[in-house]
Amino acid sequence: MARRQQKQTSHEEAEETRRTILRTAQTLFMEFGYRAVSTRQIADACGLTQPALYHYFADKKALYAAVMSENLTEIGSALERISRRGESVQERLQQVARYLLRNVQNDHNLMFHDIRYEMDAAVQDKLSETFRVRMIAPIAAIFEDGLQQHILRDQAQGGVDSVTATYIFLNVLTRFLPRGPRQQPVPSTSRSSIVEQAETIVHILLYGLANAEEETLKRLESPCMQNIDPANSH
């Protein structure tokens, strides 16, 4: 029973406008950074005048905080879903990499910088905790699984803790993130490329850049050791 007239309910329109502002501002803030985006740019991109923004958000900082909060929550839901799957550590890390390569634009370090230098202390603390809970924790849980299964080295074996591993993972991933304006997903080529990139990222992260030592020796000496089998996750 749609009771919508030519003019939508004002509440629905307002909510839709609010979503438009959030989505538009997210794109701009993520690409250019907080200071480089003016409230007039955001309003123009939404088809509004600049003062209209202040009907939906108290000020520019509140808008930025809302954008970050919604963005982190959305990403976090996907990461938590992946993290809880019963698949292998390697497979889950690849799924995380694929998700982030597809859905995150630009560097999380730029976001860090803006949060640290542009937000007030209270907002800063709140967003930092949201980042830790929504983004870091789900990925770190995967690494924690790997540590407990002894698939990954612990700190006594020259490894790192799960949170450090997560940050290293995100930083490696940064190298493969698309820079600049977000292009719409190309169906075939780009998607297979993302799958390959995710495999490369996780493989480098887990096994490093070095030739496994028995691989090198196999060419020089008689093989005294069986082949590496990276397929067996456990």
Added chain:
Amino acid sequence: MARRQQKQTSHEEAEETRRTILRTAQTLFMEFGYRAVSTRQIADACGLTQPALYHYFADKKALYAAVMSENLTEIGSALERISRRGESVQERLQQVARYLLRNVQNDHNLMFHDIRYEMDAAVQDKLSETFRVRMIAPIAAIFEDGLQQHILRDQAQGGVDSVTATYIFLNVLTRFLPRGPRQQPVPSTSRSSIVEQAETIVHILLYGLANAEEETLKRLESPCMQNIDPANSH
């Protein structure tokens, strides 16, 4: 008030002031980013008035470009010196990591962002090339050594090219860079910490986070292999 009396020191003073501006601006630009640093902040930190800056640099962009150019050249000289040493790939990478951990503040990605979004196309091209030649090339040369010695996997073996390896290296290193205002070097504790961090970074980069399977096997079987021999570099 002392009048300007010695013409001999006039030129030297001017040069010293120029150096002061460059050094001060570098610290501020690196920490806060291009847009977040006003010309008045730079001038104040130098003990000058803001218009005085324009005696030494044409405008803010030219000052930023000069800062980046000098900074990259200085870092590049050190990297080239390390790169040309006859030591092993692993040792040189650790030396690079130690140098960057000691001498670079904040993320190179922030610098990228500023160059890309704040500079004109001509300056952008020039600084990008300086970055590639001074910073990327020397490190990539080390990885290239490793590839040719078959210490590192090539792309057919699931590895990456030397330039990609360099960017991954820099991104991993980002995780360990000190954030925020640069603290002066603390003699003992901080320096040994940097050495340890450099070891961790290179170890993770080369060997990954996973428990090496031969490590697991080595505890079960007799060791049948030696360390990598880096002597065949030349």
Added chain:
DNA sequence: CCTACCGATCGGTAGG
């Protein structure tokens, strides 16, 4: 959600 407008600050210039 608009028009009109505010003070603050920005990068940069004039002139000595």
Added chain:
DNA sequence: CCTACCGATCGGTAGG
């Protein structure tokens, strides 16, 4: 290397 000052743009407000 200073004082004085400019136009442009910023985030934000008043009032309907």
